Amino acid sequence: MSASDLLPFQASLEARRSSGGKCLVPYLTGGLPGWELMLEAVASAGADGIEVGIPFSDPVMDGPIIQESSELALAAGATPPGILDGLSRLDIGVPLAVMTYVNLVYRFGYERFADSMVKAGVSAAILPDMPLEEAGDWCGAADAAGVQTVMLAAPTTPDERLLRVVERCGGFVYAVGLLGITGERDSLAASAKVIAKRLKDVTDLPVLVGVGISTPEQAAEVCEVADGVVVGSAIVRRVLETGSPESVADFVGSFREALDKG
Amino acid sequence: MNNDLKNQADELAQVFASDMVGAPTGVGRFGEFGGMFVPETLVPALHELEAAFKDAWADPVFRNELDTLLADYAGRPSPLTRCDRLGEQLGFQLYLKREDLNHTGSHKINNVLGQALLAKRMGKTRLVAETGAGQHGVATATAAALMDMECLVYMGEVDIARQELNVFRMRLLGAEVTPAVSGSRTLKDAVNEAMRDWVGTVEHTYYCLGSVLGPHPYPWMVREFHRVIGTEAAVQCRVALGADHPTGRPDVVVACIGGGSNAAGIFSGFAAFPEVDLVGVEPEGGAAIGHGIPGIVHGMKSYLMQDEFGQVSEAQSISAGLDYPGVGPEHAHLADSGRAKYEQVSDAEVIDAFQLLSRTEGIIPALEPAHALAWVVREKESLAGKNVLINMSGRGDKDVGQMMEVLGDTL
Numbered sequence: 001m002s003a004s005d006l007l008p009f010q011a012s013l014e015a016r017r018s019s020g021g022k023c024l025v026p027y028l029t030g031g032l033p034g035w036e037l038m039l040e041a042v043a044s045a046g047a048d049g050i051e052v053g054i055p056f057s058d059p060v061m062d063g064p065i066i067q068e069s070s071e072l073a074l075a076a077g078a079t080p081p082g083i084l085d086g087l088s089r090l091d092i093g094v095p096l097a098v099m100t101y102v103n104l105v106y107r108f109g110y111e112r113f114a115d116s117m118v119k120a121g122v123s124a125a126i127l128p129d130m131p132l133e134e135a136g137d138w139c140g141a142a143d144a145a146g147v148q149t150v151m152l153a154a155p156t157t158p159d160e161r162l163l164r165v166v167e168r169c170g171g172f173v174y175a176v177g178l179l180g181i182t183g184e185r186d187s188l189a190a191s192a193k194v195i196a197k198r199l200k201d202v203t204d205l206p207v208l209v210g211v212g213i214s215t216p217e218q219a220a221e222v223c224e225v226a227d228g229v230v231v232g233s234a235i236v237r238r239v240l241e242t243g244s245p246e247s248v249a250d251f252v253g254s255f256r257e258a259l260d261k262g
Numbered sequence: 263m264n265n266d267l268k269n270q271a272d273e274l275a276q277v278f279a280s281d282m283v284g285a286p287t288g289v290g291r292f293g294e295f296g297g298m299f300v301p302e303t304l305v306p307a308l309h310e311l312e313a314a315f316k317d318a319w320a321d322p323v324f325r326n327e328l329d330t331l332l333a334d335y336a337g338r339p340s341p342l343t344r345c346d347r348l349g350e351q352l353g354f355q356l357y358l359k360r361e362d363l364n365h366t367g368s369h370k371i372n373n374v375l376g377q378a379l380l381a382k383r384m385g386k387t388r389l390v391a392e393t394g395a396g397q398h399g400v401a402t403a404t405a406a407a408l409m410d411m412e413c414l415v416y417m418g419e420v421d422i423a424r425q426e427l428n429v430f431r432m433r434l435l436g437a438e439v440t441p442a443v444s445g446s447r448t449l450k451d452a453v454n455e456a457m458r459d460w461v462g463t464v465e466h467t468y469y470c471l472g473s474v475l476g477p478h479p480y481p482w483m484v485r486e487f488h489r490v491i492g493t494e495a496a497v498q499c500r501v502a503l504g505a506d507h508p509t510g511r512p513d514v515v516v517a518c519i520g521g522g523s524n525a526a527g528i529f530s531g532f533a534a535f536p537e538v539d540l541v542g543v544e545p546e547g548g549a550a551i552g553h554g555i556p557g558i559v560h561g562m563k564s565y566l567m568q569d570e571f572g573q574v575s576e577a578q579s580i581s582a583g584l585d586y587p588g589v590g591p592e593h594a595h596l597a598d599s600g601r602a603k604y605e606q607v608s609d610a611e612v613i614d615a616f617q618l619l620s621r622t623e624g625i626i627p628a629l630e631p632a633h634a635l636a637w638v639v640r641e642k643e644s645l646a647g648k649n650v651l652i653n654m655s656g657r658g659d660k661d662v663g664q665m666m667e668v669l670g671d672t673l
Contacts, residue, residue: 057573060457061301103558107572131305133289154303180462
């Protein structure tokens, strides 16, 4: 596949990687008051792509911060079509991925959801409660529509299974950095570099570590091995605390700076 | 279990091995329902659990150890009680399978002893569990004390308030009780918290799930651990109905449905016999089958109360044990296939039934099986002359405090 054939999200990550840089993908919860402005600010702060969460009532992979932001967004009336509509109106110059839980996609209809993503200009989907065993129906619809499905690889995933995960995976591989749910941690888990290395050994896809990447220093440290990071709770906490696009953009910018310094 | 009953039960178990409540197909599918919708982190643990359960279930040493615990510790077999006074009043023969007489006061102990033994066998040192009314939490805390394991139980903040007696029992047994403070702060949210805990602790922790819910292999494994209810009841009914009865089986088997574990247990003894009607009774405010549509949550595809976008609804029931917007996937399949039917009763009907059984038979039921009773009371005309078996899944001691507030001075 030549670079020009790549879907936008992966293309952006590959471009950063081939220029010798490390990829930064911030996560933001869709549907919070003022979320579109927040997306624009983060896009201009050095993001290579943005992961937009569509809030679900029962997010089992998420810790307290993302749970809180999800509840606030739902209380503010966030819905999957509302968020996809919002995304379709944005032109922020950075490719988008959607992160949500499988029931919202199942309820919407797999084909209809994949088509709506394409119409909204979103080229990648992350569904943390849809492992390989259950991926077939969605992936069929997503592949047909031109949406890449980012699979998760965990520290517990055995080697043989890791091969099947990366084979089914598109966009990038989401390496779960630790045993646990999303949330900030004081230090980088030892498991983060281990899973990144195991993945780098078996795939050419960009390998991004998420879950527990809380500071620019931790991001730089894990990127000694990984191709980049997904940063969620640390950013969303600042969204909830400050509500200020400038201050959130500054924080995202500090990750960019740390990654560029290497 | 005495030897005759045990032999008959074993014989029946052979028959049931090929019946429609058999092993799931594919990745834990009952028809289109079930599956393994969990974060990748947990998938290897679930495959390991499935292999460990299959191995243990086929091992006579494990089975014997569990049977011994069920008999000598939990008090099995539980009796079958014929309720003459209430039966006469309602116009049919009423039998109760007395799971309320088990140690810890409900059917939950069957599953928990099985899973705790399995956890030990797998080398796990810590149990986590969710609980609604607290019966599964108490049972898990009991097994953890018996087997010297660490135990943490997640319980919704709302349920902690209405079931404070069970909270204290769990703590007395040495378990830690942690409130679930998100969402509806009931059973649904306790399941979320237990799953989140397990995602972070999967290497040394065993998730002791309390119903026929969740990702494969739980719905199947938990039903197998409760199969003893149906197996015993089938033999006991044959004896109770007498040699003259053409089949030796009841006409109708009724059980309450939250996740559906006690129903799965008793249905498994009768599902192979099409002349036996199977009825699951849901609370009006937590009726996944009655008011839900297919959805995916807590690792499984099943019927689910949800809004038009797929956000899970908050159930509303007087009974903390049934206050759940989903249902076990095998029940979804039994409903779709028509083998079992699922009915709904209101809180008011349940409160009446709770008092009725207390006064006519001297048995204070838990609010959960009072749902099954409420349905047979409502349906007494269509049940006239029949033999009706209810799974009395738990005793009402835990609900007395709550009912004091509901009934107050009316007694």
